[in-house]
Amino acid sequence: MRCLSGVQPSGKLHLGNYFGAMRPQIELQAEHECFYFIANYHALTSLTDPKAMEEYTLEVAMGFLAIGLDPDKTVFFRQSDVPEVAELMWILSTVTPVPLLQRCHAYKDKLAQGLSANAGLFTYPVLQAADILIYRSHLVPVGQDQKQHVEITQDIQTKFNQQFGEILVRPEPLIREEVAVVPGVDGRKMSKSYDNAIELFIPEKQVRKKIMSIVTDSTPVEDPKDPDKCNVMALLRLIADDEERAEWEERYRKGGMGYGESKKRLFELFVERLGPARAKYDEFNGNRDYVEEVLAAGGRKARAVACEVMDEVRKATGIVINRAR
Numbered sequence: 001m002r003c004l005s006g007v008q009p010s011g012k013l014h015l016g017n018y019f020g021a022m023r024p025q026i027e028l029q030a031e032h033e034c035f036y037f038i039a040n041y042h043a044l045t046s047l048t049d050p051k052a053m054e055e056y057t058l059e060v061a062m063g064f065l066a067i068g069l070d071p072d073k074t075v076f077f078r079q080s081d082v083p084e085v086a087e088l089m090w091i092l093s094t095v096t097p098v099p100l101l102q103r104c105h106a107y108k109d110k111l112a113q114g115l116s117a118n119a120g121l122f123t124y125p126v127l128q129a130a131d132i133l134i135y136r137s138h139l140v141p142v143g144q145d146q147k148q149h150v151e152i153t154q155d156i157q158t159k160f161n162q163q164f165g166e167i168l169v170r171p172e173p174l175i176r177e178e179v180a181v182v183p184g185v186d187g188r189k190m191s192k193s194y195d196n197a198i199e200l201f202i203p204e205k206q207v208r209k210k211i212m213s214i215v216t217d218s219t220p221v222e223d224p225k226d227p228d229k230c231n232v233m234a235l236l237r238l239i240a241d242d243e244e245r246a247e248w249e250e251r252y253r254k255g256g257m258g259y260g261e262s263k264k265r266l267f268e269l270f271v272e273r274l275g276p277a278r279a280k281y282d283e284f285n286g287n288r289d290y291v292e293e294v295l296a297a298g299g300r301k302a303r304a305v306a307c308e309v310m311d312e313v314r315k316a317t318g319i320v321i322n323r324a325r
């Protein structure tokens with residue numbers, strides 16, 4: 001089965017991205033043919049600094065390679081290296097009902113945050129549908145927040161095929177229900193927009209500082225504590241193995257343990273578990289030409305697939321590209 005997912009280059013990667021999206025996506029490489037890309041066209045709806053766009057694109061690429069994306073197995077590329085996706089987006093927009101886009105949570109949330117609504121923000125799900133449909137993707141591994149976008153893609157695929165014939169493949173979302181929302185240092189969902197994230201590839205000293213700043217309640221050291229209501233424990237549960245997780249839960253319930261201790265262990269485990277990926281990230285950072293080559297090679301492979309689908313789409317819609325120049 002072909003699995004496809006995209007990630008926006010919109011900031012530094014953090015533990016929420018890692019547990020919620022990146023790690024499960026990397027695991028899928030073992031069983032599926034994966035197409036993963038960096039959604040720079042999508043990021044343009046909110047990121048307008050060209051230097052930051054280039055930098056974050058490479059940071060995301062280095063991050064995925066560092067945590068185990070294998071470019072020999074997985075087609076890994078920049079969205080914009082396949083410009084046909086913008087062409088398909090236009091064609092799909094002509095079969096997309098406006099109310100379908102008006103219902104979209106991501107669009108409504110952004111409006112509620114006071115972001116001015118450009119057409120890109122509104123038609124964002126149509127571009128996402130083009131991303132998914134142009135590679136004939138079967139599965140789309142994403143977090144809960146993206147489920148609606150995949151459902152919109154299914155609706156658009158149905159409309160297109162009804163209109164022009166059975167050309168596009170219906171994708172299914174692949175959502176790991178067991179991956180809970182990862183909390184940030186203030187207990188809200190970890191997100192770069194809340195300034196509460198523990199980033200994966202920042203210097204160790206800063207990681208320690210962030211972990212030590214995780215908000216906890218004021219239960220005295222000697223009292224029992226509820227492991228289900230602690231932000232430190234929520235992260236420990238994700239990073240520790242089963243045995244250690246059970247030990248910490250017991251220590252919480254017994255009392256006589258301060259939050260400083262669990263924070264210290266969380267920091268140690270972060271360094272232990274993410275140490276190898278962090279070292280690889282530094283290596284890639286020192287060899288950015290290699291990272292560029294990986295993306296360029298992935299882009300060529302992805303484009304070859306996209307061009308085949310586009311030939312069929314053009315034929316079905318009667319949009320012919322005049323090759324006799």
Ligand code: ADP
Pocket residue numbers: 007008010016017018019020021022142143144145146180181182183184189190191192193
């Ligand atoms: P941010 O909220 O920092 O802007 P993104 O929306 O760019 O993060 O996240 C990319 C993907 O990472 C999301 O689609 C989601 O699946 C996952 N993700 C982000 N934050 C979390 C979190 N706190 N818990 C679980 N998954 C998350």
Ligand code: TRP
Pocket residue numbers: 004005006007008039042127128131132140142146149
């Ligand atoms: N909208 C996704 C996000 O913000 C990124 C994305 C763009 C995507 N195109 C995609 C995800 C196609 C899956 C499939 O996380």
